[in-house]
Amino acid sequence: MIIASAPTTMRAAVLYGPGDLRVVDRPVPRPGPEDVLVRVEMCGACGTDLKIVDGHFPQTPPFGEFTPGHEWTGVVVETGSTVDEFQPGDRVCIEAHRGCGRCANCLVGRYTACLNYGNPAKGHRASGMTANGGFAEYVVHHVSALYHLPAELSAEDAVLITTAGTGLYGLDVAGGYIVGQDVAIFGPGPVGLMTAQVCRAMGAARVILVGTRPSRLELGAKLGVRHTINSSEVDPVRAVLELTGEQGVDLAIEASGGLGTPQQCAEVTKRGGKILFVAFYRDSVQLDLSAVVRKDITMYTSRGEGRNNVQRAVALAASGQLRGKELVTHRFPLDQIAEAFRVMREREGDPVKVVVVP
Incomplete structure (x- = not known):
């Protein structure tokens, strides 16, 4: 079903080599039977995108063919022949990861750890990572990884919903039940700030936010975090x-x-407590594992936004318990995407969330 004819060509940022991201004309992609064609309203950029643009991220498509961007939102333009869950004109947000749907991990909701990761022949896609993403005017996405965006949520809110899904999935993996518990979050970036809000919404007794930049800690306080620590x-x-x-x-x-x-996490966690790792690291970390064992601490890791946690993030945002718009500090048109990445890399103007608007 088509609401208005999409053009045959579009502007898209294509990665031609490490650090070589160019905005060029490309054909508008066509949706398959289970796909939806979306006109992109806005796409967020994050630290993972810096690694992708620098050529340090595995399983991306070949240079000269690949468009990054995995935090996007937009409006449905066309639906595939079997799609009846969405209609043209619907506003949507996304999960970046669409697992193959056939491996053991996908069947239990762990599609960010899909055993066919990076294998499009078996149905796996990760928008902006292993498949073309949202730094473009149009993008195709599988129907199973799309969510209706409530009218009260803005595009700025929507680009942070995937980020909030990352925090929710991590908490899900680590047991989820944190009512009345004390939680310390190291790193007041977008993931940390959204996760801090999630922890408040889930009834944590104390939420403690630890970081080095006063402006981000102040933002955390504005979002409702009572305890902030400048490390x-x-x-x-x-x-x-x-x-x-x-x-x-x-x-x-x-x-x-x-x-x-990680060592600081081990030192602040009580005996019998838990540590959840949701960050990526530029190099090997040092951790006194014997001390972790002596304290009977359980460690968890999670990647991305599995187990349908983006849907939960949408519900929390719609109820006013998650605020994403306040994290968006910088906006750039698509043709200035190189400048957007420079600002991120050099931290010019203290960016929290940089977004690109096609």
């Missing part, structure tokens, strides 16, 4: 222990990617 000014381990009566937190969430932060 460039005080010893974060000592500060967390003082807040928790020397016992430590029930759950430490590592969202910073700092090489020394």
Whole structure:
């Protein structure tokens, strides 16, 4: 079904080599039977995109063919022949990952760990990672990884919903039930800030946000986090222990990617507690694993937004318990995407979430 004829060509950012991202004319993709063609309203950029653009991310399509961008939102333009869940004109947000739907992991909702990851012949797609993504005017996406966007949510909110799904999935993997528990979150970037809001919504007793940039900690406080710690000014381990009566937190969430932060997580987690890792690291980390074992701490990792947690994020955002728009600090038109990435890389103007608008 078509609401209005899409053009035959579009503008899209194509990666031609490490650091060589060019905005060029490309054919508008056509949806298959289970696909939806979406006109992109906005696409967020994140640290993973920096790795992709630098050529340091595995299983991306060949240079000269690939469009990154995995945090996008838009309006349905055309639906495939079997799609009746969406209609042209619907506003949508996404899960970046669409598993193959046939492997053991996908069947239990762990499609971000799909055993056929990167194999399009078996149905796997990760928008902007292993398949063309949202730094373009139009993008095709599988119907199973799309969600209706409620009218009260803006495009800025929508580009952070996938990010919130990452935090929700991590909490899901780590057991999910945090009512009345103390949680420390290291790294007040977009993942950390959205996860902090999720923890408040899920009834955590204390949510403690740890970081080095005052502006991000202030933003966390505006979003409802009562306890913030600037680890460039005080010893974060000592500060967390003082807040928790020397016992430590029930759950430490590592969202910073700092090489020394996993050790800090181990030191602030109480005996029998948990550590959740959702960050990627530029190099090997150092961690006193014997101390983790002595304290009987359980460690979890999660990648992306599995187990339908984006749908949960949509519900939380629609109820006002998740605020994404306030994280969007910089906007660039698609033709200035190189400048957007420069601002991110150099942290010019203290960006939190940079978005690109086709």
